[in-house]
Amino acid sequence: MTNTSPAMTPAGETVLSLRGICKQFGAVSALTDIDLDVHAGEVVALVGDNGAGKSTLVKVLAGVHQATSGTMTFGGKPVALTGPNDALALGIATVFQDLALCENLDVVANIFLGKELQPLALDEVTMEIRAWTLLNELSARIPSVREPIASLSGGQRQTVAIARSLLLEPKLIMLDEPTAALGVAQTAEVLNLIERVRDRGLGVIMISHNMEDVRAVADRIVVLRLGRNNGVFYPDTSNQELVSAITGAADNAVSRRSGRRQAERELTTEERA
């Protein structure tokens, strides 16, 4: 791991900048005063416990939910997203946690949904080729792109959702737990892809519960806790520090567990000596 320090700022300009974003669902404050910056060519990992508000933040950025208050700046201009179309038009692509695929449509139709080529006489051949190209880039194992999504496994569906997000050459891509259903090789493939996308100068927001994956690709780690910012960290931060930011306590199940294993290990080395 390279020695990253807080002083090292990412090279690219700011793609996205959020200030004071709040989102209320009735009485529930899912997000409170969220600040977030994403730069071009940067991978920001968004971590937090279940229910911390990560998916809600992603949906606000995707135009699926409208923020209750707060400002959003994209590419230097203040923007207000009134619907998913606004976000797509700006160049914000999203892989949702629930994937949001149409099970009754085939893979090609899902990848091109809402962006079909030749609206009055669908260009199926070109769409199919582009679909295969995108899927091959992800080293996907999809038996046929002409089968309905319902016939695919969870991992294959996730790959289709990721392929779809890459279709439009976005400026910012958000992946909500993209590797949750993936096998070892596919996870590595997605992490490689995230790096490739970053190297092309895109901003990436990635949500994951796997700290190993997060450390492997993230330039910055933003922690959410109970809908609020709870610190910004860098990949060289110790696991314990991250975990206590996520759970909100120095003394928690995770650190107790790792402390116990550490002690056991020290014990065995002493016995050997």
Added chain:
Amino acid sequence: MTSDINTKPAAPLLDRADTRVRHDAGISGAIRGFLDRVRSGDLGSLPVVVGLAIIWTVFQSLNPVFLSSNNLVNLLFDSSTVGVIALGIVCILMVGEIDLSVGSVSGFASAMVGVLWVNAGWPVGVAILAALAVGAIFGLLYAALFNRLGMPSFVSTLAGLLAVLGLQLYVLGSSGSINLPYGSAVVNLGQTLVMPHAVAYALAAIAGIAVLVSGLRTAARRRAAGLTPQSMAGLVARALILTVVLEIVIFYLNGDRGVPWMFGLFVGLVVAMDYALTRTKWGRSMTAVGGNREAARRSGINVRFIYMSAFALCSTLAALGGVMSAARLASASQQAGTGDVNLNAIAAAVIGGTSLFGGRGNAYSALLGIIVIQSIASGLTLLDLSSSLRYMITGGVLAVAVIVDSLARRSRVSHGRA
């Protein structure tokens, strides 16, 4: 296969890289693929074709007039009117909603044509356009209630059923019935006009050629792009079978009067709707909204517009069906659009294979379904059975169709084809 038998294929085709998948080639492959699909609950038009064969066999054995050219030509005349309404139902079922007022809307449209054309002396074309426009307005109203107020279409159209029937009675006034002039073009279309025999044969040939040419063009494009083209034998077989079957049917119908122009109009609408549903972005969006509304919204589809177009199209086609049935009966009456019209239209769409659960169906189901419904009606009429029995049997057939739909859906879910 091409001539490069000696040269080893360097890289597999873009879509043939996965070795776990069996790729069916040729005619035997096509048959095997078809059986696989049926077993997994992707029944398509199979139940309706089997059902039709049974119905025709039974009625023909009970009354030999049933399959006579003359009776079949009448059957096509009668099918066209409710068939057009069923086509609208296919549209609305695609997005997973329902319109229960199509019967009333069709009745009101026929009343409007009667009042505007015969009583008020408007040109017939303008009267018909006005009726269609009013039909579209009903659809837009349902869409507004659905999109803006979240009113379930089941409720709004049930309210519409009664309200529009009231309007129909109101505009017909005390007379209750308006006769349309015999000998006018509209009534002729509904009662006598048939295609010249040569034209009918030519249209059937054109259909076959169109299937063949568009298939060949797609295959050529796919081959050029490095994708597996469709099997040539299968394509030629399909085009040939289609042409031969159509020509035989037309030959048989030409033994009597021939193919009604009104039925030609209906089939033309079916073909256009099939194109719109399967080959345009709009149709793709309709299917997507019916399958997963939220996913469609997140893809940037204007979901409200899609619902609006579905409701408006359904009501407009219902109005057109009403105008056609006024032409068929040469009258606009208080009874138009009442009784079993509603249920027949919905039953036709479902029997033809369009799912009540949304996101699955095709335009041809209106055509197949209405022929089943009309065959039952015609067969029972020939047997001199009362309408009480006809209602019971049609209701039973609809129930069977919905059961098949539900079971097939369950099977699709367990076979990963939902």
